[in-house]
Amino acid sequence: MLELYIIEEGGNSMDSEKSLTAVDVAELLKITKNTVYELVKRGELPGYKVGKKLRIDRDDVENYINNQKISKSNRNKNIILNSELTKQTYTNNVLNLENPNDIIISGQDVILDVLAEHIREKVNDMRVLRSNTGSYASLYDLYNDKISVSSVHLWDGDTDEYNTAFVRKMLPGVSCFIINLAYRNVGFYVTKGNPYKINKWKDLTKSNISMINREKGSGIRILLDEKLRLNNISKEQVNGYDIEKQSHFAVARSIARGEGNVGIGNENIANTVDGIDFIPLQEERYDLVIRESDLKYPIYKLILSTVRSEEFKKEVESLGGYDLKDIGKILAKT
The missing domain is CATH 1.10.10 (Arc Repressor Mutant, subunit A)
Known part of the structure; x- marks a missing residue:
């Protein structure tokens, strides 16, 4: 953004x-x-x-x-919707770190919009930008010095762990800190009432259903591909596997409009879209990735202190749907 x-x-x-x-x-x-x-x-x-x-x-x-004196739930819903709709506009934007006074925070969750705004309030000598890019591509951009900070929620099927394995593989030789932002529930978006009884990964192979997928490089797409691999399901067995949308919100709306019967995304977005139900599958860990060498600079120290601040935590809590038990904690060093 x-x-x-x-x-x-x-x-x-x-x-x-x-x-x-x-x-x-x-x-x-x-x-x-x-x-x-x-x-x-x-x-x-x-x-x-x-x-x-x-x-x-x-x-x-x-x-x-x-x-603006509306209910808390409606206000939070509007925050999420506005963030998701803005992402639709800037999906194809490509940002690069061309100016040493630019900071680019990459990822697709509204938490990052809140974080960027908090940083903007505290600095006046640099631009704080947002890149709406999925986790896999964000790590690639971080490795290639195109962004400053990456968010990540990539599940590795071999270790049954989020993020650490991918950061090690995608930033070889680069020491990074993995800092927790939140935990979120992810699951199936299904037609209201779940008429096709879609509850587990193997249900995606039912011949009478079609899915709406996320784009390559997104955390949800990688979760799907890993689950298909572990369940010995080929992508050819999943109707609609090649139909892609660029955000959870777009997937949820497509299901609500009847363009498909199932999609995958986080619970927060499901709560903003009428006409669908959410079937929880697992809890995902959503983290920030910051290079160790960058933490000597004041702006990165500010990002870390902001994530750990009570003010930031309270604002994220007000959005609902996030478990903040480890917010600001360094969970791994690669």
Whole structure:
């Protein structure tokens, strides 16, 4: 996901009781200036220019606050949906570390959007960017110095373990720390009521069903391929194996529309889409991967301290669906 860059006008004093600057609004709403600009750009918060200065009426800010007074569950649902919809827009974007002041955090979970926003609030001399790339490709990009930090949720069927084996294989000779973000439930997305009784991996071979798959390189695709291997199932036995979508949200929506009968994804997304049921299969571990050599730089220390902060933990908890028992812990060194 690409960050929106807008130059802030100077000053944080109010021109009048009714006209506020972006800084004033940011202080009132406890958000960043860039977030204020993004709200105005999206039309969620009315704004206008006085010369080159952005101004927002106090009444409009109060209306915005009142409109946000929705239930916690709906608010969390909107956060997830907005993140997933934005991913649809930027799926094909390719980012590269061309500027030494760029930091690119790669991965596809909304937790990373929250993390990036927390970092942006604390630094003003570098750009904090997001790359919407699956785990396998993210590790490849980290090895090739195209990104700064990778997220990963790759299950290895031979060790029955997440992430460590893949990091060792894909970053040979590179010492890395694997730092936990969360644990999530993954499982089948099925048509409401599960009419085809899809409950285990071998059920994917039923001739009367068709699946919607994830793209190569995503953690879920690798989980599927490993499970098929261990269960001696060939991809030719799975109807719809070659039908790919670029996010859990896209898979879930496809099942809800009847384009397929089963997909695989995490429980959080299943809870945001009507018309499907979620059949849990296993708990996956979702981690950050940071090169040991990078932790001497302040920005990487800031990323680590942010993940370990109570403020970040509380915001992730508010999203629901994450087990944060090991958040911020270094689980392995490769």
